[in-house]
Amino acid sequence: MITGHRVAHRVINRLRRPSDADIVVPGGTVSIMGTTSVTVDDPDAAWPTPLEVDRIVEESCALIPSLEETRMIRAYCGVRPLFGGGGGDDRNVSRNFKLIQHDREGVENLFTITGGKLTTYRLMAEKCADAVCDYIGKGGACETATRILPASSDAMWTEPGAAPKKWMAAHEKGDGMICECEMVSESVASSLIDSLKSQGLKRGLVEVGLRSRVGKGPCQGSFCGLRLAAWMYGDDHLKGDEGLRGLTQFYRERWKGMRPVTWGENLARAELHEALQCGLFGMEVDDE
Numbered sequence: 001m002i003t004g005h006r007v008a009h010r011v012i013n014r015l016r017r018p019s020d021a022d023i024v025v026p027g028g029t030v031s032i033m034g035t036t037s038v039t040v041d042d043p044d045a046a047w048p049t050p051l052e053v054d055r056i057v058e059e060s061c062a063l064i065p066s067l068e069e070t071r072m073i074r075a076y077c078g079v080r081p082l083f084g085g086g087g088g089d090d091r092n093v094s095r096n097f098k099l100i101q102h103d104r105e106g107v108e109n110l111f112t113i114t115g116g117k118l119t120t121y122r123l124m125a126e127k128c129a130d131a132v133c134d135y136i137g138k139g140g141a142c143e144t145a146t147r148i149l150p151a152s153s154d155a156m157w158t159e160p161g162a163a164p165k166k167w168m169a170a171h172e173k174g175d176g177m178i179c180e181c182e183m184v185s186e187s188v189a190s191s192l193i194d195s196l197k198s199q200g201l202k203r204g205l206v207e208v209g210l211r212s213r214v215g216k217g218p219c220q221g222s223f224c225g226l227r228l229a230a231w232m233y234g235d236d237h238l239k240g241d242e243g244l245r246g247l248t249q250f251y252r253e254r255w256k257g258m259r260p261v262t263w264g265e266n267l268a269r270a271e272l273h274e275a276l277q278c279g280l281f282g283m284e285v286d287d288e
Contacts, residue, residue: 001048001056001261004071004160004218007031012063018091019061020052024067028160033060033067037090040079053260069275071265073218074257097124099131111135154195157212163188178231179224181217186231188212193237203237205229205246205252221254222273248283 005183006026014022025032033056040046053075061068081092083098097116103109113128126144133139156162164183167175175187192211196203205228208214214228215221229243238246262270277283 001033001053001072002027002032002257003033003067004073005030007064007067007070019059021056022063024060024063030073030160031071033057039090042078046077046079047256048077048260050260071218072256072261073220073266075260079112080117097127101131101135131146149243154199155211157184157188157192160213160216163213176231178227179212179214179217181219181224182213184212184214184278186222189214189228190235193232193235195266205232205238205243206249208232209250215250219269220258220273221251222269222276224278225250225254225288244281244283247277247281251277253281257279 008026008030009032010026012024016022020036020098021034024035035047036052036055038052039074053072056075057067057072080095082093082095084093093123095115095117097120098114100112100114102112111131112126113124116124122144126142129144130139130142159247160182163185166188167183168179171185172187175185178184178186178189189208189212192208193203195205195211201207208223208228209221214224217224229238229247232238235242242259255273256275258270
């Protein structure tokens with residue numbers, strides 16, 4: 001779950017056996033609370049539930065009592081493949097990874113690497129690449145552990161605080177603000193359009209949203225989604241019903257995370273979302 005503001009400057013972790021809601025981690029301008037662990041049947045049909053949200057809030061308040069009155073702006077979940085185990089508490093299953101060479105099973109030229117997590121993905125890539133290179137008899141010393149990944153200017157605007165720092169340091173007169181929560185200006189959106197164009201990628205509203213902080217702040221896109229669409233129409237980046245279709249997809253993704261935390265102030269904001277998106281623009285959820 002994500003709080004509306006940053007509630008701590010350091011990681012706060014409950015010292016106990018791994019369980020639900022035992023950590024609060026600062027992340028940019030917010031804090032992230034978690035986690036829960038449940039088994040899912042379909043990785044494509046996994047989403048956080050209100051019961052999980054309630055448990056995270058209840059347990060996290062033992063770490064930071066003020067969380068009881070802190071606004072949660074959204075919840076999210078991911079699917080982690082755990083190798084081995086089965087039955088019982090999945091938290092007891094190792095988070096390590098497993099590399100499988102299938103020629104021992106009579107299938108040639110096939111490797112599988114599974115398990116692990118985001119913090120080990122480069123190590124997993126190294127082990128898998130080493131095994132494949134050894135198998136085909138090619139390759140030299142691996143540099144994964146020593147080579148620094150180059151910074152990507154195309155992804156710079158996803159960093160919390162990057163857009164406000166740039167705008168406050170210097171900006172052109174008339175560089176209007178599209179997203180007031182995260183201070184994403186028209187010049188940022190323009191640079192993203194140029195980046196997408198140079199890569200030969202689609203230059204739609206959703207694509208700009210994914211590469212920026214638009215919709216990531218406390219209002220969760222209530223106003224900036226509409227402003228972004230209007231700006232893109234004004235600069236001829238959108239035509240016909242492209243903007244409406246883009247907004248529908250944009251808000252559908254926002255709603256996935258907002259839905260489990262819809263109480264109090266968030267419930268009022270959900271009413272505002274509905275009034276703007278459905279009452280004003282008729283963007284009722286379709287059957288897709």
